[in-house]
Amino acid sequence: xxxxxxxxxxxxxxxxxxxxxxxxxxxxxxxxxxxxxxxxxxxxxxxxxxxxxxxxxxxxxxxxxxxxxxxxxxxxxxxxxxxxxxxxxxxxxxxxxxxxxxxxxxxxxxxxxxxxxxxxxxxxxxxxxxxxxxxxxxxxxxxxxxxxxxxxxxxxxxxxxxxxxxxxxxxxxxxxxxxxxxxxxxxxxxxxxxxxxxxxxxxxxxxxxxxxxxxxxxxxxxxxxxxxxxxxxxxxxxxxxxxxxxxxxxxxxxxxxxxxxxxxxxxxxxxxxxxxxxxxxxxxxxxxxxxxxxxxxxxxxxxxxx
Amino acid sequence: xxxxxxxxxxxxxxxxxxxxxxxxxxxxxxxxxxxxxxxxxxxxxxxxxxxxxxxxxxxxxxxxxxxxxxxxxxxxxxxxxxxxxxxxxxxxxxxxxxxxxxxxxxxxxxxxxxxxxxxxxxxxxxxxxxxxxxxxxxxxxxxxxxxxxxxxxxxxxxxxxxxxxxxxxxxxxxxxxxxxxxxxxxxxxxxxxxxxxxxxxxxxxxxxxxxxxxxxxxxxxxxxxxxxxxxxxxxxxxxxxxxxxxxxxxxxxxxxxxxxxxxxxxxxxxxxxxxxxxxxxxxxxxxxxxxxxxxxxxxxxxxxxxxxxxxxxxxxxxxxxxxxxxxxxxxxxxxxxxxxxxxxxxxxxxxxxxxxxxxxxxxxxxxxxxxxxxxx
Numbered sequence: 245x246x247x248x249x250x251x252x253x254x255x256x257x258x259x260x261x262x263x264x265x266x267x268x269x270x271x272x273x274x275x276x277x278x279x280x281x282x283x284x285x286x287x288x289x290x291x292x293x294x295x296x297x298x299x300x301x302x303x304x305x306x307x308x309x310x311x312x313x314x315x316x317x318x319x320x321x322x323x324x325x326x327x328x329x330x331x332x333x334x335x336x337x338x339x340x341x342x343x344x345x346x347x348x349x350x351x352x353x354x355x356x357x358x359x360x361x362x363x364x365x366x367x368x369x370x371x372x373x374x375x376x377x378x379x380x381x382x383x384x385x386x387x388x389x390x391x392x393x394x395x396x397x398x399x400x401x402x403x404x405x406x407x408x409x410x411x412x413x414x415x416x417x418x419x420x421x422x423x424x425x426x427x428x429x430x431x432x433x434x435x436x437x438x439x440x441x442x443x444x445x446x447x448x449x450x451x452x453x454x455x456x457x458x459x460x461x462x463x464x465x466x467x468x469x470x471x472x473x474x475x476x477x478x479x480x481x482x483x484x485x486x487x488x489x490x491x492x493x494x495x496x497x498x499x500x501x502x503x504x505x506x507x508x509x510x511x512x513x514x515x516x517x518x519x520x521x522x523x524x525x526x527x528x529x530x531x532x533x534x535x536x537x538x539x540x541x542x543x544x545x546x547x548x549x550x
Numbered sequence: 551x552x553x554x555x556x557x558x559x560x561x562x563x564x565x566x567x568x569x570x571x572x573x574x575x576x577x578x579x580x581x582x583x584x585x586x587x588x589x590x591x592x593x594x595x596x597x598x599x600x601x602x603x604x605x606x607x608x609x610x611x612x613x614x615x616x617x618x619x620x621x622x623x624x625x626x627x628x629x630x631x632x633x634x635x636x637x638x639x640x641x642x643x644x645x646x647x648x649x650x651x652x653x654x655x656x657x658x659x660x661x662x663x664x665x666x667x668x669x670x671x672x673x674x675x676x677x678x679x680x681x682x683x684x685x686x687x688x689x690x691x692x693x694x695x696x697x698x699x700x701x702x703x704x705x706x707x708x709x710x711x712x713x714x715x716x717x718x719x720x721x722x723x724x725x726x727x728x729x730x731x732x733x734x735x736x737x738x739x740x741x742x743x744x745x746x747x748x749x750x751x752x753x754x755x756x757x758x759x760x761x762x763x764x765x766x767x768x769x770x771x772x773x774x775x776x777x778x779x780x781x782x783x784x785x786x787x788x789x790x791x792x793x794x795x796x797x798x799x800x801x802x803x804x805x806x807x808x809x810x811x812x813x814x815x816x817x818x819x820x821x822x823x824x825x826x827x828x829x830x831x832x833x834x835x836x837x838x839x840x841x842x843x844x845x846x847x848x849x850x851x852x853x854x855x856x857x858x859x860x861x862x863x864x865x866x867x868x869x870x871x872x873x874x875x876x877x878x879x880x881x882x883x884x885x886x887x888x889x890x891x892x893x894x895x896x897x898x899x900x901x902x903x904x905x906x907x908x909x910x911x912x913x914x915x916x917x918x919x920x921x922x923x924x925x926x
Contacts, residue, residue, distance in 0.1 A: 459768035
């Protein structure tokens, strides 16, 4: 196995990780600030992808499509927060899970109703298509490099927002003591809607960016949602920094495990069997990682409270 | 989750209140990720029923949501309270395995418009089970045969790690005579293939075979096209059906895939089917729609000769398969699976629409590898 292949796989893992981060960041913010388990986060990812596909189909512009994805997901998030989620903040987690699960079904069937049952087309913009040659002779798709760049930029932006702005102060305060910041005169319901819409917009952005290299179809958000939950559990629930580290860990573990475990098994097994058992074990890799992290740190890597 | 009860659709004339004499139960996937396939099968089936002009056939349609447990519940309901004579509709092999053996043992006839798992073709075959589509391995075997003819000698092959994926690679390897540059099992439902594509790039393969049905295939093809790798790709029709080609776009152009049906198969039945399907539903039919259409026509041909209440005569009428198939010649092998020609198709663009064109025959009058194990 050549070093070029290894570096390419590390890049793949990074790209997967930063996209997971976009999903996980919103999820962890919403949980951290509002204490809400939002299963419908994957639906917002789907909303972003469908909005992007529809706008790209109508206008041909990928940039407009991204803007539409952000706007549609943020709007859907804000509406859902005001119409449904707001009634659940003081409800037990089981009620939240039930209600947000219902939202998944409503979003899925609603999307099918509007767009039909067949997958939509969303393609990479021409300017970003095709591979580029990196130093060292590595050929790598330009679009995936762009995704890594966008993901890192969003991470920096989110860090600046939370650490450097007034809104960020309110979000951090909200994580620590909800009653107290309400008592201090912050309009808590507006803050909640804002945070929810922000999380939704990040999910929508991820959906649109990833939709261009995958299939835009009903139900596309749920597999990503499960991984995003793994990420925030590893990173520590409520911690954006934890979500970032967790997302990269999960991305790299999943990608590298899927490639190298079967190779490892081939050293002492027949090829077909090594492939089957190696890839089966690799698909467990991130859950094993989660288990190990939780044994070592029961609240996750950056979990604040015990 | 609430039971899905609202989908009972009835052929047009039954709605007027005429008493139905034959009751057909259709369990298929109408919601969730795989809904496109079930909708095509349903639409093809109902088109044939409507064209027959018969008002004594009632079709009860239910959505299995691609979940085996729901399919089993629906099947129990159809057999015990609806008392259907014939069942059909299931898309996925794991659902078929959960429903079909129990149904045929309760003296219901089952006509499969899609799933063809190997156990039901071999030792688990049954006199009341007929498959109108194909045995699962067939299209992959044809892809292997095509690859030989195209002169490929070193294939990189990949499929999801689940029973139909294993069958797919087994089927390809059964006919492919060259070497394997790599053999990879991906996760079922995987959406990112960057890691596999990097392995293809690093291998010395001269061709790629993949079985990634539905959305998985869309993702793979788009990412493969963007990777700059220019090795030829072959696959079964499942990643190139009419429903998903538009979502793949240019990335699929020129790819060769194997299918038992295409819209340009030259016979009057097929031409009429393609035209009437487009007129009725406003889209081109897929191979799934053709399978639904053929299934209904097989049923209609048998009903002309015998009533399902006379099980032996009805079974003989089904076995004779005297109907005009969209595929041209159609007959059943000893295990009630089709003996048919499988074609190689190429993805082309007709105006703005991506579709397939037949470029040759991959396997002529092909049966399946399990027929010998069937003791009926």
